[in-house]
Amino acid sequence: MSTPVPRQSLGEWLISEQPASRNQARLGQIWRTWVLFSGNRLGMIGLGIVVLLVLVAIFANVIAPYDPLLGGDLRTERLLPPSWDHLMGTDDLARDIFSRVVHGARLTLLVVALVAIIATPIGLLVGTVSGYFGGWVDTLLMRITDIFLAFPRLILALAFVAALGPGIENAIIAIAITSWPPYARLARAETLTIRNAEHIDAIRLQGASAPRIIWGHVVPLCLSSVIIRVTLDMAGIILTAAGLGFLGLGAQPPQPEWGAMIAGGRRFIIDYWWVATMPGIAIFAVSLGFNLLGDGLRDVLDPKAEK
Amino acid sequence: MNPLLSVENLRIAFPSRQGPVEVVRGVSFSLGRERLGIVGESGSGKSQTGRAILGLTPVTGTATADRLEFDGIDLRNASPRQWRKLRGARMSMVMQDPKFSLNPVMTIGKQLMEAVKLHGGKSEARDKSLAMLEAVQIRDPERVMAAFPHELSGGMGQRAMIAMMLVTEPDLLIADEPTSALDVTVQIEVLRILDRLVTERGMGLIFISHDLRLVSTFCDRVLVMYAGRVVEELDARRMDEASHPYTRGLLNCLPTITGDTRPLPVLARDDAWLE
Amino acid sequence: MSTATSLAEGRPRALPAILGKAIRLLATIAVTIFGLLVVTFLIGRVVPVDPVLAVVGDRASQSTYDKAFVELGLDRPLYVQFGLYVEKAVTGDFGESLLTKKPIIEDIARAFPATLELATVAILIGTLFGIPVGVWAAVRQGKLVDQVVRIIGLMGYSAPIFWLGLLGLLLFYAKWGIVAGPGRIDISYEYAFTPTTGLFLIDTAMQGQWAAFRNVVSHIALPAALLGYFSMAYIARMTRSFMLNELAQEYVVTARVKGVAEWRIIWVHALRNAAVPLVTVITLSYASLLEGSVLTETVFAWPGLGQYLTNSLQNADMNAVLGGTLLIGIIFVGLNLLSDFLYTVLDPRVRRRS
Numbered sequence: 007m008s009t010p011v012p013r014q015s016l017g018e019w020l021i022s023e024q025p026a027s028r029n030q031a032r033l034g035q036i037w038r039t040w041v042l043f044s045g046n047r048l049g050m051i052g053l054g055i056v057v058l059l060v061l062v063a064i065f066a067n068v069i070a071p072y073d074p075l076l077g078g079d080l081r082t083e084r085l086l087p088p089s090w091d092h093l094m095g096t097d098d099l100a101r102d103i104f105s106r107v108v109h110g111a112r113l114t115l116l117v118v119a120l121v122a123i124i125a126t127p128i129g130l131l132v133g134t135v136s137g138y139f140g141g142w143v144d145t146l147l148m149r150i151t152d153i154f155l156a157f158p159r160l161i162l163a164l165a166f167v168a169a170l171g172p173g174i175e176n177a178i179i180a181i182a183i184t185s186w187p188p189y190a191r192l193a194r195a196e197t198l199t200i201r202n203a204e205h206i207d208a209i210r211l212q213g214a215s216a217p218r219i220i221w222g223h224v225v226p227l228c229l230s231s232v233i234i235r236v237t238l239d240m241a242g243i244i245l246t247a248a249g250l251g252f253l254g255l256g257a258q259p260p261q262p263e264w265g266a267m268i269a270g271g272r273r274f275i276i277d278y279w280w281v282a283t284m285p286g287i288a289i290f291a292v293s294l295g296f297n298l299l300g301d302g303l304r305d306v307l308d309p310k311a312e313k
Numbered sequence: 314m315n316p317l318l319s320v321e322n323l324r325i326a327f328p329s330r331q332g333p334v335e336v337v338r339g340v341s342f343s344l345g346r347e348r349l350g351i352v353g354e355s356g357s358g359k360s361q362t363g364r365a366i367l368g369l370t371p372v373t374g375t376a377t378a379d380r381l382e383f384d385g386i387d388l389r390n391a392s393p394r395q396w397r398k399l400r401g402a403r404m405s406m407v408m409q410d411p412k413f414s415l416n417p418v419m420t421i422g423k424q425l426m427e428a429v430k431l432h433g434g435k436s437e438a439r440d441k442s443l444a445m446l447e448a449v450q451i452r453d454p455e456r457v458m459a460a461f462p463h464e465l466s467g468g469m470g471q472r473a474m475i476a477m478m479l480v481t482e483p484d485l486l487i488a489d490e491p492t493s494a495l496d497v498t499v500q501i502e503v504l505r506i507l508d509r510l511v512t513e514r515g516m517g518l519i520f521i522s523h524d525l526r527l528v529s530t531f532c533d534r535v536l537v538m539y540a541g542r543v544v545e546e547l548d549a550r551r552m553d554e555a556s557h558p559y560t561r562g563l564l565n566c567l568p569t570i571t572g573d574t575r576p577l578p579v580l581a582r583d584d585a586w587l588e
Numbered sequence: 589m590s591t592a593t594s595l596a597e598g599r600p601r602a603l604p605a606i607l608g609k610a611i612r613l614l615a616t617i618a619v620t621i622f623g624l625l626v627v628t629f630l631i632g633r634v635v636p637v638d639p640v641l642a643v644v645g646d647r648a649s650q651s652t653y654d655k656a657f658v659e660l661g662l663d664r665p666l667y668v669q670f671g672l673y674v675e676k677a678v679t680g681d682f683g684e685s686l687l688t689k690k691p692i693i694e695d696i697a698r699a700f701p702a703t704l705e706l707a708t709v710a711i712l713i714g715t716l717f718g719i720p721v722g723v724w725a726a727v728r729q730g731k732l733v734d735q736v737v738r739i740i741g742l743m744g745y746s747a748p749i750f751w752l753g754l755l756g757l758l759l760f761y762a763k764w765g766i767v768a769g770p771g772r773i774d775i776s777y778e779y780a781f782t783p784t785t786g787l788f789l790i791d792t793a794m795q796g797q798w799a800a801f802r803n804v805v806s807h808i809a810l811p812a813a814l815l816g817y818f819s820m821a822y823i824a825r826m827t828r829s830f831m832l833n834e835l836a837q838e839y840v841v842t843a844r845v846k847g848v849a850e851w852r853i854i855w856v857h858a859l860r861n862a863a864v865p866l867v868t869v870i871t872l873s874y875a876s877l878l879e880g881s882v883l884t885e886t887v888f889a890w891p892g893l894g895q896y897l898t899n900s901l902q903n904a905d906m907n908a909v910l911g912g913t914l915l916i917g918i919i920f921v922g923l924n925l926l927s928d929f930l931y932t933v934l935d936p937r938v939r940r941r942s
Contacts, residue, residue: 048739152616153623156924157917158879161897162627165913168901169631245748249883252750253898268751272887275754276762286751294746301742369844393850401847413838418860418936428846461936477846 049302129189722827
């Protein structure tokens with residue numbers, strides 16, 4: 007960054023009314039959003055939880071005191087209540103629940119990330135193409151979208167998993183297949199407002215092809231609202247994945263997936279409450295974190311769209 | 314004789330990022346059973362003045378005054394109960410656009426009769442409402458009673474609104490730009506109805522508008538507001554005697570059929586008038 | 589110019605408009621249901637479970653297998669198979685369940701009232717609490733109440749329902765014994781009445797079996813309260829935002845000018861307007877309760893559609909899964925239709941478009 011005015015402080019440079027470059031304007035915009043967002047206490051708590059989740063996932067090996075898959079002595083260390091040795095107790099296979107919850111953060115993050123990576127582009131593509139071309143393309147694509155929306159999400163995911171076979175990969179695919187339609191709707195709505203903008207006309211007159219206009223000019227403008235929507239959905243994705251895990255259709259044992267862990271602890275809930283309770287707290291905290299974060303983001307970026 | 318309404322040093326402030334901003338800065342006037350016009354451009358504080366008299370300053374704002382009296386009642390510390398007795402029964406307001414000021418999911422009849430019933434008159438609510446609709450020259454009042462607001466034209470809607478506000482025979486009516494949302498052809502008609510009813514019933518009227526010429530033909534007295542202050546008070550019949558440059562500017566902006574005013578002069582503003 | 593003429597004009601034109609709308613609506617439903625059939629058909633084809641083995645069992649001879657293969661139409665082209673599938677689905681024939689050995693439609697007919705009863709009680713709880721809470725939060729926007737409602741709502745969005753269900757059973761049933769345990773009714777009451785409607789609350793009440801009725805209430809209380817909490821969170825949030833929007837409208841000022849009391853402005857003038865979009869919210873959340881029921885019913889051993897689906901899934905009973913999925917999809921479409929219809933009833937602007 008070769009800013010010619012070095013004496014300016016970074017803060018001033020960021021909020022400058024006359025940005026010297028596109029990057030400065032963009033960074034300034036991000037900075038202003040951040041300043042607004044950081045005033046939102048609940049949003050900041052959410053951000054903190056999400057950052058914590060990422061850190062825990064990265065450093066799971068360091069944080070977890072025991073192996074998440076191998077249990078201790080089955081005679082003496084089964085179903086121990088929470089103590090200093092085992093912060094969240096142990097399960098029926100004498101595994102340390104805390105270590106399993108910590109490693110489960112990786113699976114949760116993996117699910118969220120992969121679903122977002124698969125579903126967002128599908129939604130964007132369907133929505134922008136549909137909105138840009140209009141006509142029968144639009145009708146066809148939106149009909150398909152409506153059909154997917156007509157199914158309750160979890161039930162469609164269930165049916166897909168049933169067809170594909172249980173497992174975390176298939177659960178991810180099933181959730182992704184069922185989560186793109188709202189993004190397509192949103193991207194289409196945004197595209198409709200952009201489609202006839204004059205700068206798009208200008209590009210069209212320069213002879214740009216439709217794919218080029220959609221990819222280079224329409225998609226970037228739809229991206230931010232779709233990303234907010236994806237963030238808002240992340241808690242739902244986590245809950246769906248946990249639900250599939252609970253029904254035995256997601257991650258398979260002995261993987262430390264939170265939903266499956268609750269299902270595992272269900273049999274002992276009355277005498278050994280911690281086995282099912284602890285992973286549930288983890289799911290609750292993480293999805294609350296995503297919800298708070300999404301809520302705060304929406305307040306800042308889109309105060310009117312209280313959907 | 315005691316005035317119907319007296320206002321002294323009315324101030325209305327709204328919070329903003331740079332601290333409170335006063336949109337009305339010390340307005341004083343008094344009103345008998347006469348027609349008073351308040352003229353000013355948008356943002357001059359004329360509408361907020363009107364709403365403050367009815368105690369309808371938005372919750373974010375604060376209105377203060379040295380004196381705010383309606384028929385001997387101090388409005389500054391009126392309880393919600395007192396307000397409910399005053400509003401509708403003794404003072405009311407016609408707002409700009411019937412598209413927004415009428416409740417879209419209630420029939421006109423229901424809204425009209427609600428006003429009557431609130432101030433004692435349950436049994437004759439229907440007859441009174443019908444009579445009032447006739448008084449605002451609606452030829453088919455039964456039909457209009459059963460209609461929803463979106464089924465009426467703008468002029469019809471505004472007549473219904475006037476009927477609703479006058480059916481309780483209040484002493485004071487505030488009309489806040491009552492014709493600006495209407496077609497020009499309908500404007501005059503609605504104004505004539507309003508004028509006749511106000512005169513017949515001997516009410517006080519505060520007519521808020523941005524149209525100086527309209528106000529001067531329609532009112533007895535005119536207050537000219539600029540940036541939250543009253544810059545000039547005039548007798549409507551002697552508009553030519555206006556001395557303040559802002560008023561003169563407003564008058565000169567109007568084209569006349571005989572005079573050759575091309576180009577139309579631009580309205581001048583001076584920071585000195587702010588004080 | 590006058591209203592008399594404009595109203596008179598409005599009437600005769602209204603009929604074709606409604607007809608056109610109805611036709612468009614029917615077309616949408618037809619296309620959507622067709623889509624549902626395509627999706628369930630395709631899922632059924634890619635499933636790794638062999639449909640022939642499912643019918644004849646895995647110890648059948650090759651000739652029996654081949655016969656069944658032809659009988660099921662699996663030797664024909666895909667579109668013919670799809671045609672057969674649609675034909676059967678239209679007549680309500682989804683095949684036989686592997687688990688119960690009964691036609692799936694019968695199984696579903698038996699399971700559905702349980703789900704319906706649970707979802708209905710839950711939506712009543714959600715609506716009766718959600719709307720007042722949402723209105724209260726809107727009226728006290730930014731105040732403590734508003735914040736608390738917001739947090740309670742966000743918590744409702746964030747908690748896994750099956751986990752809350754387990755904790756609820758642990759505390760309210762096992763530890764404190766306030767409510768009855770899993771299931772719809774204790775076995776001792778099961779034959780105390782005839783299940784005419786399948787809705788046990790109504791059946792027991794109509795037959796005057798009050799002991800059984802109390803037992804049913806005690807069973808349904810916890811799962812319904814839980815599902816009700818989730819829909820309450822959603823309904824309250826939406827009510828709040830619709831009410832904020834309505835309370836900022838000019839007609840609210842008009843009502844104040846008329847001297848209408850504040851409670852009446854809120855609960856009659858503004859809420860009546862907010863009710864229009866709220867109806868959609870409530871029907872949609874009613875629909876999503878069917879979805880939530882899959883997990884809740886599993887936890888509470890509730891013999892409804894959700895549990896039937898999960899059981900079938902775990903036993904690879906594809907016919908039952910697809911039949912159930914299709915049915916829930918159709919109910920979804922139906923509820924969407926209902927919300928459209930109620931919208932029309934509640935909003936005079938849609939009802940009589942002139």
